Amino acid sequence: MDNCGALLVLVGLAMVAIVIVVVNIVQGRSAALARLEAEQRFRQYAESWAAARSSENIDAFVRCGEYIIKASRLWQPHLVEKFAWEVYREVLQRLRKNPQLKPFALEIGRAAYSARRPGRELTIYDEQAIQNDIMVHSE
DSSP states (O other): OHHHHHHHHHHHHHHHHHHHHHHHHHHHHHHHHHHHHHHHHHHHHHHHHHHHHTOOOHHHHHHHHHHHHHHHHHHOGGGHHHHHHHHHHHHHHHTTTOGGGHHHHHHHHHHHHHHTSGGGOOOHHHHHHHHHHHHHHHO
16 A cells, blocks of 8 residues: 555646646747747837838827837837837937927837836936937037
8 A cells, every 4th residue: 555655646747747737838838839929929019110210201200109009018128118219219300300309209218218227217307308308409
């Protein structure tokens, strides 16, 4: 009986180990599929943003800038900072010719600066830096 009991315990432990391995494999595949799906969903926003950057259509530029940041937050969180700063730089460059972009520059500046902060919270220094950026690029 002792040998039989020990054998049953070993078989039980082996079964648990196999279940754990199978669950990890399934979760790994699920995570990989989720990443792939997120990349595919995000791709259309990245392509739209690229087209809007070369366009003179300010409305499309603003909409695509907003969408690329929102989409990166949703599907590619590791890219939020990159795209927020990219949009912000583009807005600042267009500010002299398009002063109506000032409110958008403020909004996107907040998104860009907060992307670099722990907890995504702006400081008073960030707000001042944004105001300085807008003033310098408006003159």
